[in-house]
Amino acid sequence: MTMITDRELKSCSRTVGRYSVGDGSGLSLLVRDSAKRAPVEGGGGEGDDDKRKQWVQRITVAGKVREIGHGAYPAVSLAKARAAAKKVVEEVKGGADPLAQRRDKEGAAKAAIVQTFDAALTAYIEAHGAAWRSEKTRTAARVDMERHASSLLPKPVRDIRVSDVLAVLQPIWNTKPIMAQRVRARMEAILDWAKGAGWRSGENPAAWRGGLKPLLAKPSSVVRNRHHPALSWAEVPTFLAELRDENGNAARCLELCILTAVRSGEARGAIWGEFDLAGAIWTIPAGRMKAGEAHRVPLSAPALALLRAMLPAGDPPKPEAVTFPNRDGGVYSDMSILAVVKRMDDARSKAGGAGWRDDAGQRITPHGFRSTFRDWCGDQGHPRELAKAALAHATGSRTERAYARTDLLARRARLMDAWAAFCEGRAVEEATPLRVHAVA
Known part of the structure; x- marks a missing residue:
C-alpha cells in the first residue's frame, strides 16, 4: 500500500x-466544497478554509x-x-470505544466549566428571583457573592468544601456579623440549589447545623448590642431644630423620616403619587x-408642611417624580442621608x-430614629400595638394578624x-398619652 506524502497532500x-493516507488505519483527508460542509464527529478547525479540509478516520467499532475526526489540515499535520x-486503532483492538471516551471526556470538561459556583448563583437567582420583592434584591444577591465570596465563583460547585466556606466567612464573621x-x-x-439540580452531592458545607456551628461563634453572641445607634428621645427637639438649618433635599428627607418614623429607604424612594396631601395620608x-x-x-401638620414646601413651582409634579430628588433627579443613597448626620455630628463636636x-458614644444613624420613636412611645405610655403599627412591625401571631381588619x-x-408636637418642642393636647384596655 502506497502512503501519501506531504508534497502530494498539499497538491x-x-x-x-x-x-486516503494509505497506512491501513482508515485515515483520509476529506476536502469538501465550502457550501456543502457537514460536521464530522470529533472534527475541528480554525477558519472557513481549514474547515473544508479535515482528517477523518473510518474504523469499525463494535460491528x-x-x-x-482528528482536526483540520494544515493545523493538524500529516x-x-x-x-x-494509530492510537485509535490500538484502543479499538483493546475493546474500547474511542468516540464514547471522547464524548465522556468532553462532557466532563464542559460540566466542569459550566457547573461553577458562579453558574449556580445565576441559576439560583433565575429560579427564585420572581418571588423576591424587587430587582434590588436580585442585584444584592449577586453583589454580596461577588464582594465577599469571589474566591468561590470560578470553582466547580461540586468541589466546594467547608474549608472554602470558612475562608469566605472568617474574615467578616466577627467584624461584620x-x-x-x-x-x-x-x-x-x-449550594442547596446545586444539589437539587444534580451539580453536587453530599452535605451542604455552608449549613449551620451539623456543619459550621462548631467552627464559628454563635451569631446571636456576635451581634449582641450591635443595634443602630439611636438618639435619646429627649434630645430630638434640639436635633430637629438644627436639622432644619441644614440645606438640601437629603436633610429634608431625613426630617420626614423623623416626623413619620419610616425607614430611610421608604422616604428616599418616595414619589409624589404616593401622597394624598389633602387627606394627609x-x-x-x-x-x-x-x-x-x-x-x-x-x-x-409639620410633615404636611414639609411636603408642601418640597412641591416644585408651577405645574403639579408628575406622580412618578421623586419627592426628595438628588442632583440628577434620582433617589438618594442611604449614605447620602447618613452624611447629613455625620456633618451635623462633626459640626457639633468642633463647636x-x-x-x-x-x-454608648456611637454616632447616631437615620435608622436609629425609629428606635428613638419606639422608646418615646413606651416612656410616654402609648400602647405597644399602636407603636408597632406605626413602625409597620408585625403584631401578634400569623393567625391574629389574619383576623386584624384595621391598621x-x-x-x-x-x-x-x-x-x-414633641419633636418641635410643643405641648399640645394630642401629646397626652392614649389609653386603651389591654388586649387579651
Missing part, C-alpha cells in the same frame, strides 16, 4: 475529494463503521493525524415595604459639644400628631 488538498489514528450571616445563608441556598406600596405589605402613614451620639389609622394619626 491534492486543493481539490474536493477524499484522499459498526464509525467516522472519527504526522500528527497518523499518530492520532449581619453581612456574614447573610452571606452564609446565601451560600447555603445556592402617605401610602407606601407593598413593593417598597420590608414586610411586603402596603403601609399607610398618617401625616402630621465643643459631644456630637450627636447614643448612650389603627385614626389612632395612629393622633399618635403621630403627638410625636410631631
